[in-house]
Amino acid sequence: MNLPAKDHKPLPHIxxxxxxxxxxxxxxxxxxxRGLKVSLAQDGLGLLAALDVSDIDLIVLDLMLxxxxxxxxxxxxxxxxxxxxxMLTAVADTADRIVGLEIGADDYLSKPFDxxxxxARIRAVLRRRxxxxxxxxxxxxxxxxxxxxxxxxxxxxxxxxxxxxxxLTRAEFNVLEALVExxxxxxxxxxxxxxxxxxxxxxxxxxxxxxxxxxxxxLDDDPRAPSxxxxxxxxxxxxxxEISAQ
Numbered sequence: 001m002n003l004p005a006k007d008h009k010p011l012p013h014i015x016x017x018x019x020x021x022x023x024x025x026x027x028x029x030x031x032x033x034r035g036l037k038v039s040l041a042q043d044g045l046g047l048l049a050a051l052d053v054s055d056i057d058l059i060v061l062d063l064m065l066x067x068x069x070x071x072x073x074x075x076x077x078x079x080x081x082x083x084x085x086x087m088l089t090a091v092a093d094t095a096d097r098i099v100g101l102e103i104g105a106d107d108y109l110s111k112p113f114d115x116x117x118x119x120a121r122i123r124a125v126l127r128r129r130x131x132x133x134x135x136x137x138x139x140x141x142x143x144x145x146x147x148x149x150x151x152x153x154x155x156x157x158x159x160x161x162x163x164x165x166x167x168l169t170r171a172e173f174n175v176l177e178a179l180v181e182x183x184x185x186x187x188x189x190x191x192x193x194x195x196x197x198x199x200x201x202x203x204x205x206x207x208x209x210x211x212x213x214x215x216x217x218x219l220d221d222d223p224r225a226p227s228x229x230x231x232x233x234x235x236x237x238x239x240x241x242e243i244s245a246q
Contacts, residue, residue, distance in 0.1 A: 011037040012126055013055060017047045017070070018062040018088065027060070030115045035191045036122075044068040044076075056083055058122055061105075063089035071103065078104035084125045086118070144180055146241040147228060149219065151180055158218075166218050175211045179229060179239040188236040212237055 012035075016027050019042050028038045039054055041047045043066050050056065059077070063070040074085055085104065090111045106125045109118055144151040148161030156173050158166045168176065175192050189208040212229060215221075221228045228241040 011035060012057045012122075013037040013039065014058050014060060014122065015039045015041060015047065015050050015054075015056045016060045017041045017043070017065065017073070018060075019043060019065055020062075027115060027118070031119065031122075033188070034119060035188055042066075044073050047073060051077075051081075051083075058084040058086065058126060060086050060088060060118070060122070063087055074105055075103045084129050086121055086125060088113070144243055146180065146239075146243045151176065153177060168215075168218070171211055172215055172218075175208070176215055179237060180243060183239045183241075183243050186232045186235045186238045192236065208237075 014031060014036050016024055016038060017040075018024050018027075021042070024040045024042070028040060031038050039050050039056070041050050045067070047059070047061075061070045061074060065073070068076070070087055070089075074087065077083060077085065084106045086107045086109060087105045088109055088111060106128075107121050109121060142153075144153065150159040150163075151157075152159070156168075158168055158173070158176070160166055178187060178192060192208045192211075212231075213223070216223050216226065216229060219228055223231075226240075228239060230238045230240050232238050
């Protein structure tokens with residue numbers, strides 16, 4: 001039977017609220033290339049409109065905005081919502097930072113900043129928020145079967161079509177599991193590096209290429225005409241084989 005729809009998780013949806021159009025455009029392009037869904041707003045009215053029509057997972061909120069300030073908007077949001085908020089400011093003012101954190105901001109970053117640092121903070125905040133949610137009931141783990149191969153997620157084992165166990169390193173298993181669970185969706189090298197527990201700011205794309213090459217050899221998947229793991233030029237990798245659960 002087909003995998004349940006919950007295996008295809010939606011991309012994290014980030015709302016960027018900043019009155020600088022160049023910053024909005026830069027961050028949107030940067031984050032979208034790294035697997036995030038992005039909406040934009042230039043002030044408080046745009047923020048409220050976006051919250052009305054979209055499910056937002058995190059807000060990047062500039063302190064200095066026309067109309068209501070970022071601090072005021074943060075306070076308004078916290079009165080009704082627990083959406084994570086990262087504040088941005090052009091002034092490295094400790095007092096503003098303390099006020100922002102006290103009224104409910106989850107993190108604070110001063111301008112100018114490296115987009116990679118903001119991305120790392122976004123991911124850290126989202127992980128902390130996910131870890132703080134009540135644990136859902138755990139369904140029995142199912143083996144995932146594709147082209148005769150069996151991936152035992154619970155015991156972290158791979159068996160070939162004849163039932164023989166194929167040894168995988170921890171990183172190889174993590175990459176394969178991520179690709180199989182995201183079947184039909186392209187995963188970037190950065191997403192796969194993060195799934196392996198690596199620091200995306202210090203890891204290199206080549207490390208993922210090597211892991212995928214090893215997996216293809218162990219899966220007997222011809223890289224010139226792959227039937228399981230396809231390379232998507234400029235995107236990353238995509239698992240294309242049919243999957244069933246048992």
